[in-house]
Amino acid sequence: MIDTVAWVLPRPSKTKYPGSFPLYFEQKLLREIGLPKDANILQPFGGMAEIGTRMDIQKTLTLSDGRIIPLHPDVVGDAHHLPFADNSFDLVLLDPPYDDEQSKQLYHTGHIKLRFKEYAAEAVRVTKLGGHIAVYHWLATPALLGCVLVKRIFIETRTWHRLRCVHIHQKDPVAAARKLGLDRDHNAAINILNRGLQQVGLCQPELNASGELAMAGSQKEESVHAKSEDN
Numbered sequence: 494m495i496d497t498v499a500w501v502l503p504r505p506s507k508t509k510y511p512g513s514f515p516l517y518f519e520q521k522l523l524r525e526i527g528l529p530k531d532a533n534i535l536q537p538f539g540g541m542a543e544i545g546t547r548m549d550i551q552k553t554l555t556l557s558d559g560r561i562i563p564l565h566p567d568v569v570g571d572a573h574h575l576p577f578a579d580n581s582f583d584l585v586l587l588d589p590p591y592d593d594e595q596s597k598q599l600y601h602t603g604h605i606k607l608r609f610k611e612y613a614a615e616a617v618r619v620t621k622l623g624g625h626i627a628v629y630h631w632l633a634t635p636a637l638l639g640c641v642l643v644k645r646i647f648i649e650t651r652t653w654h655r656l657r658c659v660h661i662h663q664k665d666p667v668a669a670a671r672k673l674g675l676d677r678d679h680n681a682a683i684n685i686l687n688r689g690l691q692q693v694g695l696c697q698p699e700l701n702a703s704g705e706l707a708m709a710g711s712q713k714e715e716s717v718h719a720k721s722e723d724n
């Protein structure tokens with residue numbers, strides 16, 4: 494049974510940033526996961542979030558009334574291609590625009606189509622083994638390759654407003670393979686994770702001594718991918 498909790502949090506100040514986290518959310522999330530304040534945290538869709546390394550595709554946001562909000566991101570870049578090494582962060586917190594319409598209307602970032610599988614796989618790649626990936630959304634988001642879902646948080650901020658749903662995954666390829674009913678060793682599980690990242694073009698293929706893809710082409714593996722995406 495996945496640990497599931499509900500929080501009622503105050504809405505962010507209207508003058509803050511469109512779509513920003515409810516008050517106290519980030520601090521509570523760290524406590525919930527058991528991370529210290531100095532943990533290495535990345536927010537690829539950073540906006541005006543408060544903790545960790547904030548990356549955003551833009552430096553400023555122009556509101557519909559013409560006001561320009563400076564975001565001061567630590568890194569400017571696209572969450573589908575993170576400029577960080579594999580296994581770098583204790584927590585990657587994803588808070589993307591929730592659909593293409595919102596991306597276009599609210600953030601003027603509609604020229605970049607959001608591809609969940611790609612930005613989620615990038616988040617997994619840069620998370621340390623044993624680290625966490627939290628996805629904050631108004632939809633229940635799917636399982637992440639090489640990870641296990643460890644917690645769900647539902648958040649209410651006000652009436653007539655969609656609940657937010659935070660899925661917290663732990664990067665643990667061995668446990669993920671075991672959960673799929675596979676009796677695999679550590680290297681095999683890591684290979685499954687790498688092959689998944691490779692499929693969305695985010696990881697160099699691992700070649701064996703004969704220059705072939707490690708574990709390439711096995712029927713069993715294809716079914717692993719199919720199964721993990723259905724979860």
Ligand SMILES: C[S@@+](CC[C@H](N)C(=O)[O-])C[C@H]1O[C@@H](n2cnc3c(N)ncnc32)[C@H](O)[C@@H]1O
Pocket residue numbers: 510511512513514537538539540541542543548549550551570571572573588589590596600602605
């Ligand atoms: C929902 S807001 C994040 C709000 C943030 N959690 C806060 O508390 O302020 C989504 C952010 O993602 C940014 N964004 C949109 N597409 C992006 C992309 N492809 N890569 C990185 N950032 C992107 C937008 O500019 C916007 O600031």
